[in-house]
Amino acid sequence: MTYLSKTIILVAGLALAACTNPDRFADGDGSGTGGAGLSGAASDPTSSAYFQQAVGDRVLFAVDQSTLSAQAQSTLDAQAQWLMTNSDYTAVIEGHADEQGTREYNLALGARRANSVRDYLVSRGVADNRLRTVSYGKERPIEICSEEACYTKNRRAVTVLAAGSVS
Amino acid sequence: MIRSFLTLLAALTFWAMPATAQENSGPLRLEITEGVIEPMPFAVPDLVAESAQARDLATRIARVIAADLSGTGLFREIPAEAHIGRITNFDSPVQFADWRAINAQALVTGAVSLDGAGRVVVKFRIHDVFAGQELGRGQQLVGEEDGWRRIAHKVADQVYSRITGEGGYFDSRVVFVSESGPKGERAKRLAIVDYDGANLRYLTDASTIVLAPRFSPTGDRVLYTSYETGFPRIYLLDVADVGRRALPTLDGTMSFAPRFSPDGRTVLYSLTQGGNTDLYTMDIASGASVRLTNAPSIETAPSYSPDGSRIVFESDRSGSPQLYIMEARGGEAQRISFGRGRYGTPVWSPRGDLVAFTKQAEGRFHIGVMRTDGSEERLLTASFLDEGPTWAPNGRVIMFTRETRGEQGEARLYTVDITGRNLRQVPTNGGASDPSWGPLQE
CATH class of the missing domain: 2.120.10.30 (TolB, C-terminal domain)
Incomplete structure (x- = not known):
């Protein structure tokens, strides 16, 4: 791979990240996570940008489910490895649901999803005091169409990094 | 934010009525059932403004009463343009023939004034047009001026509950x-x-x-x-x-x-x-x-x-x-x-x-x-x-x-x-x- 094509791929990666990073909600101090967002270059393997793009910060779920698919487990294996290497970070795992459900049930469902990610990361060696969970239910869809193409991306749990201690 | 709602002073004080006062058991009755119903036609002419400053309120209160009743789907308003009778004095006898002629089964009449303290005073009566008599007794409501909508809702609640026998919900x-x-x-x-x-x-x-x-x-x-x-x-x-x-x-x-x-x-x-x-x-x-x-x-x-x-x-x-x-x-x-x-x-x-x-x-x-x-x-x-x-x-x-x-x-x-x-x-x-x-x- 030439230097030029590598640069192009990297730029493309950043552009993609920019448009799929609405999880830092714009409503005031509401995130409660320190709002790490993108910090550092994605080429820096210790940066949260690298975690988000190269490791993969989210896993998806089937309708009404909180079980982890093989693909989700492989993403979380990589997350766990990264978190153990980069022990300065803590994380809030956000659980989300699609809009096909009532508000309060979806809050509880999102909490289940966030917790199954947390449990998995802990089982892979991440210290549980570095992880917190929160559910947004159906309040913060990442995709806003009312089709399965969007719902499938909204049924997610996102591992959001922050520097420093959780509690 | 400061609370600026009215206090309904002496809310729903029963208002002394002449001999026409009826028990709350007139024949005007709307049973709410599961079947399709024909909404009951009613008329709410503008209230009689008993003081010059109350003229706007006389119309606005009547409009809120009518909107409450129509909004239930159980009542249908006969608009003012169709009215033959005019209510110009709250205490004069109602000419029921004028309201029968336009098929208003229920008629709500009222009067509004502002008292010395700037409070709104509303009197109202509910009439069973075809029986030619009042439905229940007239009442008087007093409240702060910015709470006039609540007074209108309370009147509509009375109309609704006297005719349907159910509790109201407008206020x-x-x-x-x-x-x-x-x-x-x-x-x-x-x-x-x-x-x-x-x-x-x-x-x-x-x-x-x-x-x-x-x-x-x-x-x-x-x-x-x-x-x-x-x-x-x-x-x-x-x-x-x-x-x-x-x-x-x-x-x-x-x-x-x-x-x-x-x-x-x-x-x-x-x-x-x-x-x-x-x-x-x-x-x-x-x-x-x-x-x-x-x-x-x-x-x-x-x-x-x-x-x-x-x-x-x-x-x-x-x-x-x-x-x-x-x-x-x-x-x-x-x-x-x-x-x-x-x-x-x-x-x-x-x-x-x-x-x-x-x-x-x-x-x-x-x-x-x-x-x-x-x-x-x-x-x-x-x-x-x-x-x-x-x-x-x-x-x-x-x-x-x-x-x-x-x-x-x-x-x-x-x-x-x-x-x-x-x-x-x-x-x-x-x-x-x-x-x-x-x-x-x-």
């Missing part, structure tokens, strides 16, 4: 979530309005997500869920001064779905710990919580029976969300929903006989009602997304959230009669969701 308020901004980052604020959408007032700012407010039984406090700390947590807000406080919680948990007990002293809510959601109660005064359910399934969206003895709630312990009833102290629960589909957000009716719910089946959402034993399920609405029913104080009407589909999808409040008739949108300034219908005001 009531709704707390809800006002929504703005794009679907992916909706801004949400608590707001309070009269039942008809008038007199909107915001109770919180848009700095954080707020969800699912619930009125206290007396309408002076609101429980809701807020992400103020970054994590869902229950807050208690005083409606008059909008002071709020977070209720105690355990670190590392989420608490949400709060409801008042009928005596207003206890909060019934969901607490999520380790990904598992169960039902708890909290004594508001002491902050002490008691766990009611202990299952690996989701237990949420609870609602007390009006006597506080039982709780209906939503659980997916059977594999999909369904409705269950248990004793208020917890214990074994009986499943009551058995139809095809998923059931949620059960709300016990103020009369105690029905449970309203959200049902999701075959890609559509419905608001429905069933008896508390699960029998006689009836679906009242259908759309892409209907959810979150709340009962009018008299148990005849349900308000709920309807959200439209797609990128431009937006939530609005609707009402529907428990017969399934008379679906109407509640006017709100922009998007609106999660209504909680408060009690009839004192």
